[in-house]
Amino acid sequence: xxxxxxxxxxxxxxxxxxxxxxxxxxxxxxxxxxxxxxxxxxxxxxxxxxxxxxxxxxxxxxxxxxxxxxxxxxxxxxxxxxxxxxxxxxxxxxxxxxxxxxxxxxxxxxxxxxxxxxxxxxxxxxxxxxxxxxxxxxxxxxxxxxxxxxxxxxxxxxxxxxxxxxxxxxxxxxxxxxxxxxxxxxxxxxxxxxxxxxxxxxxxxxxxxxxxxxxxxxxxxxxxxxxxxxxxxxxxxxxxxxxxxxxxxxxxxxxxxxxxxxxxxxxxxxxxxxxxxxxxxxxxxxxxxxxxxxxxxxxxxxxxxxxxxxxxxxxxxxxxxxxxxxxxxxxxxxxxxxxxxxxxxxxxxxxxxxx
Amino acid sequence: xxxxxxxxxxxxxxxxxxxxxxxxxxxxxxxxxxxxxxxxxxxxxxxxxxxxxxxxxxxxxxxxxxxxxxxxxxxxxxxxxxxxxxxxxxxxxxxxxxxxxxxxxxxxxxxxxxxxxxxxxxxxxxxxxxxxxxxxxxxxxxxxxxxxxxxxxxxxxxxxxxxxxxxxxxxxxxxxxxxxxxxxxxxxxxxxxxxxxxxxxxxxxxxxxxxxxxxxxxxxxxxxxxxxxxxxxxxxxxxxxxxxxxxxxxxxxxxx
Numbered sequence: 365x366x367x368x369x370x371x372x373x374x375x376x377x378x379x380x381x382x383x384x385x386x387x388x389x390x391x392x393x394x395x396x397x398x399x400x401x402x403x404x405x406x407x408x409x410x411x412x413x414x415x416x417x418x419x420x421x422x423x424x425x426x427x428x429x430x431x432x433x434x435x436x437x438x439x440x441x442x443x444x445x446x447x448x449x450x451x452x453x454x455x456x457x458x459x460x461x462x463x464x465x466x467x468x469x470x471x472x473x474x475x476x477x478x479x480x481x482x483x484x485x486x487x488x489x490x491x492x493x494x495x496x497x498x499x500x501x502x503x504x505x506x507x508x509x510x511x512x513x514x515x516x517x518x519x520x521x522x523x524x525x526x527x528x529x530x531x532x533x534x535x536x537x538x539x540x541x542x543x544x545x546x547x548x549x550x551x552x553x554x555x556x557x558x559x560x561x562x563x564x565x566x567x568x569x570x571x572x573x574x575x576x577x578x579x580x581x582x583x584x585x586x587x588x589x590x591x592x593x594x595x596x597x598x599x600x601x602x603x604x605x606x607x608x609x610x611x612x613x614x615x616x617x618x619x620x621x622x623x624x625x626x627x628x629x630x631x632x633x634x635x636x637x638x639x640x641x642x643x644x645x646x647x648x649x650x651x652x653x654x655x656x657x658x659x660x661x662x663x664x665x666x667x668x669x670x671x672x673x674x675x676x677x678x679x680x681x682x683x684x685x686x687x688x689x690x691x692x693x694x695x696x697x698x699x700x701x702x703x704x705x706x707x708x709x710x711x712x713x714x715x716x717x718x719x
Numbered sequence: 720x721x722x723x724x725x726x727x728x729x730x731x732x733x734x735x736x737x738x739x740x741x742x743x744x745x746x747x748x749x750x751x752x753x754x755x756x757x758x759x760x761x762x763x764x765x766x767x768x769x770x771x772x773x774x775x776x777x778x779x780x781x782x783x784x785x786x787x788x789x790x791x792x793x794x795x796x797x798x799x800x801x802x803x804x805x806x807x808x809x810x811x812x813x814x815x816x817x818x819x820x821x822x823x824x825x826x827x828x829x830x831x832x833x834x835x836x837x838x839x840x841x842x843x844x845x846x847x848x849x850x851x852x853x854x855x856x857x858x859x860x861x862x863x864x865x866x867x868x869x870x871x872x873x874x875x876x877x878x879x880x881x882x883x884x885x886x887x888x889x890x891x892x893x894x895x896x897x898x899x900x901x902x903x904x905x906x907x908x909x910x911x912x913x914x915x916x917x918x919x920x921x922x923x924x925x926x927x928x929x930x931x932x933x934x935x936x937x938x939x940x941x942x943x944x945x946x947x948x949x950x951x952x953x954x955x956x957x958x959x960x961x962x963x964x965x966x967x968x969x970x971x972x973x974x975x
Binding site: 414491492 | 846847848849850852856857858862865866867868951952953954
């Protein structure tokens with residue numbers, strides 16, 4: 365009898381502890397950022413205080429595609445950062461904001477942000493988690509208050525479930541919302557372009573692309589450094605000051621005259637899809653961009669980049685080859701990756717139209 | 720069934736009691752801490768600051784009213800000649816509009832202290848670490864959205880001497896980088912012969928006075944007429960911050 369009781373007790377204890385364990389084990393599913401072979405390590409781990417999980421990613425994805433984040437419910441993050449345009453505003457120099465307003469800079473591509481130490485053309489944003497605060501509250505973008513956004517998503521029972529899945533309980537606050545958005549945007553990665561496949565030995569360049577790659581390495585790689593195709597520095601590339609926007613770029617952030625007219629070097633990944641080009645979208649084609657560098661640089665500016673003082677000598681043939689190469693930087697897998705696209709359950713809260 | 724229950728229930732209770740004992744055991748460590756309450760008295764010319772009501776006159780005879788008066792305090796430490804007592808890293812937003820924010824309760828090791836030190840503002844690491852919560856939640860309207868970083872001190876109101884629309888005055892003082900850093904480390908001595916005595920079970924009250932009028936001329940003269948607005952890091956913000964650090968003094972210590 366005593367032995368029976370003992371066995372039974374052991375059984376009960378085992379069962380109970382297994383049950384408790386199961387309750388406690390409703391942990392999120394951890395994900396890892398892909399660091400492609402041969403790439404530098406991200407300058408800092410943007411997920412160090414924000415563990416990347418499937419649940420957090422999915423919550424961020426839903427928020428990214430939710431128009432309720434804007435004042436009049438017409439604009440989502442995805443309105444100006446469209447997947448098919450490498451998360452830029454397709455064919456727009458400036459994006460549309462609240463009440464027929466325009467932004468004052470060209471929407472940058474969202475990709476490989478884990479390798480980007482500062483965000484925005486002037487580097488004014490120092491961490492991916494606080495980036496959404498800018499478009500959310502800017503009167504010419506989503507024009508909403510953080511308080512109202514939290515109220516609106518807090519009234520949605522579905523969000524409570526998603527916050528619970530991502531963070532352990534259903535509390536909704538600004539920190540969690542921003543961390544979830546960072547998990548989504550920070551996970552948008554491009555490393556499967558034809559260029560990448562050539563580098564991995566899975567594809568080959570055409571003759572023109574191969575020549576173009578040589579031209580690129582000789583003339584562009586110093587700033588648009590492989591494999592990210594940006595060195596994340598701020599430089600004056602010889603555009604004249606916009607007469608009405610009077611955008612001084614990096615100087616706005618540092619207050620230093622030496623930073624006048626400097627803007628962040630953008631990545632060239634998916635460059636074929638991110639027209640128009642430059643911080644104010646003033647150049648509409650890649651051909652115009654090359655023309656700028658070989659002919660139109662305004663090198664009378666004191667802060668002109670030393671590499672561009674004498675413009676870049678590129679022949680017509682080299683230009684054709686360079687353009688061929690730039691087209692190999694299109695990442696079809698990123699552009700069509702379903703994990704980055706609007707979640708199906710967002711059908712009623714998606715942006716209603718593309719401007 | 721009854722038999723089973725009669726076995727399981729006591730067993731579970733036993734486990735439960737064990738757990739409770741462990742927790743109690745942890746709490747039975749000898750307490751060597753007392754408490755102190757730091758009270759921030761925001762004043763103008765020795766009178767309590769009243770928002771949206773009283774009109775004040777700065778050292779240049781310029782009149783002003785305030786509608787907002789907020790500032791960050793962090794890294795509070797109490798010091799004496801033998802040792803300093805660093806508190807757990809904590810960030811506090813002193814907001815004249817919220818009474819409860821004017822008092823900070825802290826636990827301190829038993830000892831005698833002769834000065835208090837704190838950082839006026841939010842350290843640079845916390846300015847660059849992404850989304851924060853509590854006193855540092857961007858909901859508190861003390862975070863720049865277009866250029867990441869905390870507004871360390873915020874004064875808003877009106878003045879007839881301001882040429883800005885609606886005679887506004889608006890000083891948002893921030894910046895954590897390099898020469899533009901507005902961070903100020905303050906050490907405020909307690910009145911002589913009046914150290915803070917922390918004993919087990921006692922609560923000491925430390926009254927800190929912040930005289931708003933020092934803002935205009937504490938170190939650098941800054942008139943409303945010439946500078947009614949500061950809304951970005953830079954030279955002006957830095958000068959205003961230096962003035963701001965001059966607001967503070969300990970007026971009294973009450974050992975209970």
